[in-house]
Amino acid sequence: MVGRAVSGADIGPGRALAQPCRRRLARRPRCQGTTLVLEVKNLSIEFSTRRGTVKALDRIDLSIAPGEIVGLVGESGSGKSVLSYAISGLLDASARIVSGEIRWHGAVIEPVRERRSTRAAIAQIFQNPRASLNPIMTVRRQLGDVAGRDRVLSLLDNVRIDPNRADHYPFELSGGQCQRVGIALALGCEPELLIADEPTTGLDVTTEAAIMALINDLSERRAMATLLVTHNLALAAAHCDRIAVMHAGQIVECGPAERLAYSPMHPYADQLLASVPQHSETADDLRTVPGLLPDLAGPLLPCRFAPRCDRHQADCDVSPPLLMALSPQHFVACRHPLC
Template sequence: MVGRALPGDDFGSGRSIAQPRGRRFARRPRCQGTTLVLEVRNLSIEFSTRRGTVKALDRIDLSIAPGEIVGLVGESGSGKSVLSYAISGLLDRSARIASGEIRWHGAVIGPIRERRSTRTAIAQIFQNPRASLNPIMTVRRQLGDVAGRDRVLSLLENVRIDPNRADHYPFELSGGQCQRVGIALALGCEPELLIADEPTTGLDVTTEAAIMALIGDLSERRGMATLLVTHNLALAAANCDRIAVMHAGQLVECGPAEQLAYSPMHPYAEQLLASVPQHSETADDLRTVSGLLPDLTGPLLPCRFAPRCDRHQPDCDASPLSLTARSPQHFVACRHPLC
């Protein structure tokens, strides 16, 4: 199939009318024989609620190598943050791991209270910056507790915050400034794995580009693995080595950024790509993903996208689906992929 162009691309003229921000498909293949930083194997997670059991994640398989940036893409409610909290060990007590495991450098890890080696090795940028900062501590003190007081000003400069803000409290900062302080906190402990959950929310385009360039530089220089959690497929395509697409708690497609961004094989990934605004489109031309996410407390079909899919066939409901290789390093969980 012919892939849909991302913003700034003009395939007809063979030129780019606006270069995307960040790295442009600068993929670094994983070194053969290198121990993976993170492996998520067959992970299923459930939450006990008053309405019933929420089947939040269903048999997730994901891995990240040193220096690799993996984008986790999907609409709100698809389970991206649940997976990131599971990796960080920050799941609510109502959560239960129904199956599978999470491995760190090959060793199984458990909840945060049982961890030792990963407490500073895994850092997370949270979606809500104000909730992740201590309201009664200055920026200088919060950064100093993590990275040392001598690095506070340089960390603030890296995320484009005036060093004079170091003695301010979070309530004296804007939402975008709080977001950048949260990014500085995460990067200050020099993690082996950075989980960036919507890290550019509330940032202007210039600062967004600077933050993504900083993450990319740390990834290349220090071998920092990164999981970029976002609903922005264009942002992931411009900055990630691989992209994993999640829908209603299931991974439906995973592959190299360039392949997935231009030629997705799963119908959900194709709809996500089609919803990316184009320069030539008006508001009336904007497209959305059809239907709604299923109720995760009710009976669920083997493919949770089936009620929204225009390629649905009876055999889609026959048995559980799993990611299947369609080309080298490109995996799809669909019996009727776009190919």
């Protein structure tokens, strides 16, 4: 594969995500030249299971600058949660670090719960919001403990929850309300890095827009870095500065959001883009990425996407494709990328 320079003019009309990208392009580039908040370098993680060794993460490289919003996009089972738990220091002790490290403001931090001395200023919004709330404490008490009693009502207002709910317990709230309280709790910590794992799943579009606007606002005003973990490439394209696409435990493409959303170069990223529903399509037109993720506990081909790839050629089976720089900000791991 030959790397080539990518310029804004290269972005063709293709199969663009129409509205989100236009909004995304309006975002200011930010915090350029500042020290990175987070660097994940060559991180490989395995789990020993009865079925064999699950190779959950393979040589992951990812960095986030202050104020930057980075999307981590991929199908279910691609390793997004394992990576975000590793960054939060929440991996359980069954995880084995095969290679690499995670750096927080330049200092190495441990991905595994028992071994991290400080939790630093990283907050995570979890996929299952009810489970992350304390069932025997009211919303007011939980938010007050984290952010101070005087901020409870403004935090509830931020996530569009009626202030009358402040004295309710989690079991008295709907799933969506629990999710919004979980988001208020995470933002109430005023984190330097927010890991938002599917933060708006199950919310109505108005609330989704309000929550994403809040995350955008905090990232701009307080330089909060955000890792937005999602299956939804359109959501990532709308709100992120950069997007990293994960497939079967590997980052296969990473680059500016507008580039990924208009003309991705890895065949998997292209298939993900093709599977984003468009307004004009009928239900019959809905597409999915063909084939299944490989079993990460089984033998893996040099290119983990090969069996699903319509650009597969004999040289793909020789050795794993390396992540190659196409431009300073754009990387692809494929011998036969789209161009």
